[in-house]
Amino acid sequence: MISERLWDILADSFLKILIPGITVTIPLTVISFTLAIVIAVVTALIQFAQIKVLKQIARFYVWVIRGTPLLVQLFIVFYGLPGIGIVLSPFPAAVIVFSLNEGAYASETIRAALESVPRGQMEAGYCVGMSYLQIMRRIVLPQAFRTAFPPLSNSLIGMVKDTSLAANITVAEMFMSTQRIVARTYEPLALYMEVGLIYLMFSTVLTKLQRIGERKLGAYEQQERTAVQMTGVRRMRRRGLGR
Amino acid sequence: MLEIKNIHKKFGASEVLKGVDISVNRGDVVAILGPSGSGKTTLLRCINFLEKADRGTLIFDGEEFALERITKKDVARLRRKTAFVFQNYNLFRNRTALGNVTEGLITARKMSEQEAERIARRALDKVGMSERCDYYPNQLSGGQQQRVAIARALATDPEIIYFDEPTSALDPELIGEVLAVMRQLAEEGMTMLVVTHEMNFARNVSSQVIFMENGVVVEQGSAKQMFEEPRMARTREFLGTTANR
Ligand SMILES: Nc1ncnc2c1ncn2[C@@H]1O[C@H](COP(=O)(O)OP(=O)(O)OP(=O)(O)O)[C@@H](O)[C@H]1O
Ligand SMILES: [Mg+2]
Numbered sequence: 409m410i411s412e413r414l415w416d417i418l419a420d421s422f423l424k425i426l427i428p429g430i431t432v433t434i435p436l437t438v439i440s441f442t443l444a445i446v447i448a449v450v451t452a453l454i455q456f457a458q459i460k461v462l463k464q465i466a467r468f469y470v471w472v473i474r475g476t477p478l479l480v481q482l483f484i485v486f487y488g489l490p491g492i493g494i495v496l497s498p499f500p501a502a503v504i505v506f507s508l509n510e511g512a513y514a515s516e517t518i519r520a521a522l523e524s525v526p527r528g529q530m531e532a533g534y535c536v537g538m539s540y541l542q543i544m545r546r547i548v549l550p551q552a553f554r555t556a557f558p559p560l561s562n563s564l565i566g567m568v569k570d571t572s573l574a575a576n577i578t579v580a581e582m583f584m585s586t587q588r589i590v591a592r593t594y595e596p597l598a599l600y601m602e603v604g605l606i607y608l609m610f611s612t613v614l615t616k617l618q619r620i621g622e623r624k625l626g627a628y629e630q631q632e633r634t635a636v637q638m639t640g641v642r643r644m645r646r647r648g649l650g651r
Numbered sequence: 652m653l654e655i656k657n658i659h660k661k662f663g664a665s666e667v668l669k670g671v672d673i674s675v676n677r678g679d680v681v682a683i684l685g686p687s688g689s690g691k692t693t694l695l696r697c698i699n700f701l702e703k704a705d706r707g708t709l710i711f712d713g714e715e716f717a718l719e720r721i722t723k724k725d726v727a728r729l730r731r732k733t734a735f736v737f738q739n740y741n742l743f744r745n746r747t748a749l750g751n752v753t754e755g756l757i758t759a760r761k762m763s764e765q766e767a768e769r770i771a772r773r774a775l776d777k778v779g780m781s782e783r784c785d786y787y788p789n790q791l792s793g794g795q796q797q798r799v800a801i802a803r804a805l806a807t808d809p810e811i812i813y814f815d816e817p818t819s820a821l822d823p824e825l826i827g828e829v830l831a832v833m834r835q836l837a838e839e840g841m842t843m844l845v846v847t848h849e850m851n852f853a854r855n856v857s858s859q860v861i862f863m864e865n866g867v868v869v870e871q872g873s874a875k876q877m878f879e880e881p882r883m884a885r886t887r888e889f890l891g892t893t894a895n896r
Contacts, residue, residue, distance in 0.1 A: 528741035531735075531737070533755075537731050
């Protein structure tokens with residue numbers, strides 16, 4: 409049974425958890441993910457275009473990041489770097505780690521998407537006189553982006569949840585706030601479930617956005633249906649005029 | 652107008668082109684025939700720099716280029732005068748039929764959008780695709796896609812169009828519509844170099860026929876001569892068997 413006291417704690421804590429969610433978790437995610445995509449596109453393009461030395465560096469970066477735990481990376485940057493004189497505040501430290509971490513994973517997604525664009529697309533571009541950069545920008549990247557969109561959306565949802573790890577380096581995000589309330593009230597089960605529900609809310613919104621985005625991007629696949637509908641309408645109209 | 656001399660190409664250890672010479676005059680429709688693996692596609696790709704030839708000379712409008720060390724600038728310049736139609740169409744998947752034709756005009760030729768669209772609509776009209784301007788490639792049949800690809804080639808106003816087996820990815824009932832467009836172009840005097848397995852096209856539409864095998868040209872002659880009195884026994888055998896298939 410949920411006692412009245414527990415209800416009060418839950419109701420009282422809801423905003424205390426949600427507000428850091430809105431002021432810390434979401435900005436942390438949005439900033440980190442945006443930077444991650446920039447890093448990922450650059451890293452993927454370097455490899456796709458086979459740029460010599462840079463390609464080695466890109467591979468090394470991806471190898472190191474993917475081969476070590478996120479929590480360890482957070483600790484190295486926040487607790488380790490001060491040892492060599494680099495002291496970072498918790499939030500920037502978290503942004504650096506999350507963007508570098510996600511950048512490595514997302515670069516592999518984007519690289520695979522780039523490679524999935526048939527060679528013929530590029531060759532056709534060359535044959536109508538386009539330059540490498542024009543073809544990349546107008547033909548290959550848009551197609552790759554569309555392929556990469558669903559897996560990148562998944563990564564974004566993953567990142568919202570992973571930001572809870574930042575509590576370990578004293579970032580006052582949702583999970584950290586929950587822990588504080590638990591320490592005061594000794595109601596771990598209810599409170600951790602409450603914060604879990606809030607994460608679930610955030611993820612659900614993102615999943616919905618992903619659907620909308622996919623529908624928009626799917627233009628040149630799904631228009632099949634609308635085009636057929638359109639010709640149907642046109643035909644009907646013509647017939648109507650004929651009568 | 653176009654002359655290729657002594658073109659060589661190896662893939663690893665296998666020599667695919669072993670010194671091929673061909674020449675195409677303005678207004679010619681040259682059909683390249685030959686068994687699978689004889690190097691026809693490779694030849695076209697080398698001529699349009701999609702593949703780098705190991706050795707050879709290309710003479711275009713009297714200007715001579717060494718294929719093994721041609722500069723990017725010359726490649727770009729030559730590509731402005733040529734167009735390529737692929738076996739599997741290679742339409743830009745993220746562009747409509749109209750967008751496929753305007754893309755190169757706008758980006759490579761720096762045309763205004765209206766100008767490009769005007770030219771594109773004319774080209775699409777010519778191949779009978781003006782009704783389908785707003786369709787994406789995956790909403791079009793193979794034959795329709797190939798006709799859009801031909802419109803894309805035409806729109807750049809090329810001096811010569813290279814075709815690599817333009818009908819061999821098509822269902823039999825769709826081949827006719829593409830060949831009809833090509834025949835029309837031939838009649839209008841477009842210069843074309845066509846790799847094909849369509850014997851009727853080679854015989855009735857092309858002016859010259861080149862027979863290739865194992866990376867060399869076995870015989871070249873007028874379509875009439877090649878089909879009616881080929882000099883080489885091998886040509887007779889190949890054209891005889893495939894024509895009667
Ligand atoms: N990129 C490549 N790498 C290695 N070998 C290749 C490559 N492209 C072609 N080849 C080889 O070169 C030879 C000639 O191929 P090509 O495609 O030019 O023949 P083709 O005359 O066009 O044949 P088809 O009538 O089947 O299209 C073949 O043996 C093929 O395996
Ligand atoms: Mg071929």
